[in-house]
Amino acid sequence: MVTDNGDVSRDEKHETEDLLSRRMSSGSASAADKQSQAPLEAANDPSTDTEAFDPITDPIAEDAPKHSADAKPSTGPVRVTPAHSTNPASQPASTRTADHTAAQKSAGTDSAAVSSTAGASSSTDTGTTREVPQNARTAVMSEADWAAVSKAATSTDARDPEVPERRRSVLDVIGTIWIMLATPFVLLALAVRFVASGIFLKFEYFRPGFPADRFGFSAADREHYGTYVIDYLHNFDSRRYLADIVMPNGEPIFISDELSHMADVKGLISLLYLVALVGIIGSVLFGIYMCRKNGSGIHAGVRLGSIFSIIFMAAVAVVAVLGWDSFFRGFHKVFFADGTWEFYADDSLIRLFPPQFWVDAGIAGGGLFVLLAIILFLLSFTGHKKRRALRKARKDAAAEI
Numbered sequence: 001m002v003t004d005n006g007d008v009s010r011d012e013k014h015e016t017e018d019l020l021s022r023r024m025s026s027g028s029a030s031a032a033d034k035q036s037q038a039p040l041e042a043a044n045d046p047s048t049d050t051e052a053f054d055p056i057t058d059p060i061a062e063d064a065p066k067h068s069a070d071a072k073p074s075t076g077p078v079r080v081t082p083a084h085s086t087n088p089a090s091q092p093a094s095t096r097t098a099d100h101t102a103a104q105k106s107a108g109t110d111s112a113a114v115s116s117t118a119g120a121s122s123s124t125d126t127g128t129t130r131e132v133p134q135n136a137r138t139a140v141m142s143e144a145d146w147a148a149v150s151k152a153a154t155s156t157d158a159r160d161p162e163v164p165e166r167r168r169s170v171l172d173v174i175g176t177i178w179i180m181l182a183t184p185f186v187l188l189a190l191a192v193r194f195v196a197s198g199i200f201l202k203f204e205y206f207r208p209g210f211p212a213d214r215f216g217f218s219a220a221d222r223e224h225y226g227t228y229v230i231d232y233l234h235n236f237d238s239r240r241y242l243a244d245i246v247m248p249n250g251e252p253i254f255i256s257d258e259l260s261h262m263a264d265v266k267g268l269i270s271l272l273y274l275v276a277l278v279g280i281i282g283s284v285l286f287g288i289y290m291c292r293k294n295g296s297g298i299h300a301g302v303r304l305g306s307i308f309s310i311i312f313m314a315a316v317a318v319v320a321v322l323g324w325d326s327f328f329r330g331f332h333k334v335f336f337a338d339g340t341w342e343f344y345a346d347d348s349l350i351r352l353f354p355p356q357f358w359v360d361a362g363i364a365g366g367g368l369f370v371l372l373a374i375i376l377f378l379l380s381f382t383g384h385k386k387r388r389a390l391r392k393a394r395k396d397a398a399a400e401i
Helices: 002-026 031-044 059-063 093-107 111-124 143-154 170-195 198-206 219-234 256-290 299-322 324-335 348-352 355-379 384-400
Strands: none
Touching: 170 256, 170 299, 170 355, 198 219, 198 355, 219 256, 219 348, 256 299, 256 348, 299 324, 299 355, 324 355
């Protein structure tokens, strides 16, 4: 037993001498390194609270040297100088560690954040001692604050509150199509209502150059009997309303075929008014939805509708100019049954509404139609500069993000 104890002592002595020789040959242990490594060990200790820094705004993170993929991780010590210390090298390691720990505990620093920060500092250091500048950020961020900052920095949905993002939904698309299709019907209904009015009748019958009636109707007679026809088209009475109109000698103004045709005309005009009314109601409802905050707006639908209306009326005008009689007959064949719309020259409808009246009505109605379409087209650009400025601001904000 004595011999064994002696052998063990000699082995331990040899190992101690070998360790001392290796340390003396490498020259890596110095007093300064030991002192500088003391705060690092305290920082890596999970039970010790140290100060965390922001890897985004802290100058150390910005000034840290960049390592390549082949570079070995550095294990050099890092010396952190508190802002209140005037000569950190002269202070003992235990004093600096105690002061640093007390400051961090008063600030409520999380130990997990400290551990990750210390690890990041040791992996990017080159082995030289670094000091924190006096103006370095010393405020401590909580986990909630850090998460909010990270989300704001990486979010792609961030927008300037003064520059709302314009969003287009399925209802916006349907509303745009609805307004585009409803516009020509509304304009056509307004044009027909203007032509089928007492003002237009009076203008036509008393204007110079309007053909006189060859069978005895004066301009006043035409206005009197024609007003009954206009009223019948816009009231809710039956064909009996026109059947009760008689001349001074008691003879009815309109025969049975004329009454049937006027009933068909009233049905067609009523259908047009109904379609226009439904189009207006739908456009208003869709417009309220589309004009919401961040909505697409109705300017696109109004613009497309006005353009479509102008193109449509231009095509109709070309066909009418190339052959008015063919156009007039083709129109009646499309909307009325054959044999119900042709009359003799001495029938009351022809005497009250001769061919020249329909030519003038087509010009007046088509002109009003196009004029209203142009007005809508111009109104669709209302606020265009503001919308363009908002789009430019959104693009700038997206570029900054």
